[in-house]
Amino acid sequence: MALRVYNTLTGTKEDFVPIEPGKVKMYVCGVTVYDHCHIGHARANVVFDVIYRYLRSLGLEVNYVRNYTDIDDKIINRANREGVAYDAISERFIKEFDRDMAQLGLLLPTSQPKATEHIPEIITLVQTLIDKGFAYQMGGDVNFCVEKFDPYLKLSKRNLEDMQAGARIEVDERKRHPMDFVLWKEAKPGEPFWESPWGKGRPGWHIECSAMSMKYLGETFDIHGGGKDLVFPHHENEIAQSEAASGKPFVKYWLHNGFVNINSEKMSKSLGNFFTIKEVLDKYDSEVLRFFLLSAHYRSPLDFSDQNLTEAETGMERIYKALVAIDETLASNPATGGEEIDASSLGEAERELFDKSGSLPLRFREAMDDDFNTALAMGHIFDLVRCVNRVLSEAKERSNTLSALCAQVKANIGKIADVLGIFTSEPASLLTRLKDRKASELDISVEEIERLITERAAARKAKDFKRSDEIRDFLLGKNIVLLDSAQGTSWSVK
Numbered sequence: 001m002a003l004r005v006y007n008t009l010t011g012t013k014e015d016f017v018p019i020e021p022g023k024v025k026m027y028v029c030g031v032t033v034y035d036h037c038h039i040g041h042a043r044a045n046v047v048f049d050v051i052y053r054y055l056r057s058l059g060l061e062v063n064y065v066r067n068y069t070d071i072d073d074k075i076i077n078r079a080n081r082e083g084v085a086y087d088a089i090s091e092r093f094i095k096e097f098d099r100d101m102a103q104l105g106l107l108l109p110t111s112q113p114k115a116t117e118h119i120p121e122i123i124t125l126v127q128t129l130i131d132k133g134f135a136y137q138m139g140g141d142v143n144f145c146v147e148k149f150d151p152y153l154k155l156s157k158r159n160l161e162d163m164q165a166g167a168r169i170e171v172d173e174r175k176r177h178p179m180d181f182v183l184w185k186e187a188k189p190g191e192p193f194w195e196s197p198w199g200k201g202r203p204g205w206h207i208e209c210s211a212m213s214m215k216y217l218g219e220t221f222d223i224h225g226g227g228k229d230l231v232f233p234h235h236e237n238e239i240a241q242s243e244a245a246s247g248k249p250f251v252k253y254w255l256h257n258g259f260v261n262i263n264s265e266k267m268s269k270s271l272g273n274f275f276t277i278k279e280v281l282d283k284y285d286s287e288v289l290r291f292f293l294l295s296a297h298y299r300s301p302l303d304f305s306d307q308n309l310t311e312a313e314t315g316m317e318r319i320y321k322a323l324v325a326i327d328e329t330l331a332s333n334p335a336t337g338g339e340e341i342d343a344s345s346l347g348e349a350e351r352e353l354f355d356k357s358g359s360l361p362l363r364f365r366e367a368m369d370d371d372f373n374t375a376l377a378m379g380h381i382f383d384l385v386r387c388v389n390r391v392l393s394e395a396k397e398r399s400n401t402l403s404a405l406c407a408q409v410k411a412n413i414g415k416i417a418d419v420l421g422i423f424t425s426e427p428a429s430l431l432t433r434l435k436d437r438k439a440s441e442l443d444i445s446v447e448e449i450e451r452l453i454t455e456r457a458a459a460r461k462a463k464d465f466k467r468s469d470e471i472r473d474f475l476l477g478k479n480i481v482l483l484d485s486a487q488g489t490s491w492s493v494k
């Protein structure tokens with residue numbers, strides 16, 4: 001099966017055929033850098049990071065551009081509130097964004113252009129639109145004339161007349177059509193500005209993405225991405241500006257991620273119902289957050305709640321525990337390396353594991369080829385882990401075959417890990433990290449737990465089972481579960 005992607009432009013899943021064989025040009029709208037990023041922003045960026053990684057894993061050469069919107073009303077407002085220059089705000093939040101993305105394990109895009117570093121390209125594009133009759137000057141502003149661009153609203157499939165009728169916003173009478181949007185904004189006194197043929201001003205939001213995407217990727221490119229909320233007006237306006245200027249199709253595939261919701265409402269700054277990436281990473285491991293964000297298909301809504309993150313943590317822990325068990329099996333009886341597994345000699349459970357592990361790369365590819373279905377891909381990993389647990393718990397001895405099977409599972413999960421950017425940690429240390437995090441929320445210290453475990457071992461040795469049970473129950477009351485084995489006693493948080 002070849003890769004198929006859901007294209008918002010056609011409303012269908014289509015075969016993905018790059019314009020130039022072997023190469024993919026992809027632009028994703030970045031953040032407006034006026035505040036800390038929330039989990040909705042994390043989702044948009046993680047989703048396209050995985051799409052980027054998957055395309056690369058298919059052997060495609062991907063030119064991935066993600067911008068920073070570093071001039072905007074929201075940035076100016078915050079700068080005024082804090083009494084600093086606009087670029088003190090944008091620079092601060094670019095640094096914060098970069099730090100958040102690095103924590104979430106994102107690969108760097110090929111280019112990360114900033115709007116303010118592309119003013120000449122923006123002015124040239126606006127001038128071209130005026131020269132071609134698609135834009136007009138209105139005082140110190142320049143507007144795009146939507147009626148001149150016939151396919152306007154082809155992405156969101158809205159109707160201009162209906163929208164006009166429905167528009168209750170106060171409309172500037174000087175506009176030729178109420179839906180005309182601004183390409184260049186005249187600077188108000190005290191606002192940052194750049195010189196232009198229309199006076200001192202700054203670019204509108206939509207034009208920057210047309211100018212930067214076409215500069216880095218050409219007039220027509222393969223993929224344009226962003227959150228669903230950008231379909232209208234942002235992407236619709238990008239299409240209008242770019243296609244009106246170039247006379248060519250702008251983008252072949254439009255991909256949009258679904259929202260992170262809280263109580264069925266979009267997480268957003270304006271609603272105030274948001275959690276920043278930093279806040280969440282204070283509490284949860286970054287791999288847990290990434291795991292959570294990829295646990296749903298990228299177009300589906302994703303409900304954010306403490307409970308859902310805790311469930312993601314438990315799910316990830318289950319997989320890592322299996323990876324630790326695999327490592328322990330390999331340590332106790334290393335696979336001699338490269339040995340063939342004789343399938344006919346396997347018992348029923350081993351046979352199932354052998355089959356599921358062997359077919360994992362193919363099933364992963366099928367899931368991802370179906371519009372990047374990371375949820376299904378993760379389901380395949382859980383399925384495999386169930387088989388691993390069964391085989392390891394039923395195995396009477398650590399045989400060479402068992403080690404060879406474990407080595408195969410480890411290698412095949414490893415291949416997927418690189419594309420999803422999860423399961424990449426050293427398993428034992430990840431489990432320790434999770435345990436430490438949970439322990440930090442307990443009302444008992446790790447030292448105290450370990451002291452009690454030592455005391456309990458001594459009590460058991462002295463056959464003082466009353467004291468030993470007392471300690472176990474006391475710890476259980478603190479949500480600590482003890483597990484006795486031949487190697488000693490280990491503990492985990494319930």
Ligand SMILES: Nc1ncnc2c1ncn2[C@@H]1O[C@H](COP(=O)(O)OP(=O)(O)OP(=O)(O)O)[C@@H](O)[C@H]1O
Nearest residue numbers: 030031032040041044226227258259260267268269
């Ligand atoms: N709740 C969300 N779920 C998924 N993606 C989101 C969410 N909120 C924003 N995004 C996406 O993040 C990217 C950056 O958005 P942008 O900087 O324009 O956000 P914003 O409009 O400032 O955020 P907010 O919506 O909170 O005001 C866009 O692709 C946007 O669609």
Ligand SMILES: [Zn+2]
Nearest residue numbers: 029030209234
């Ligand atoms: Zn954009």
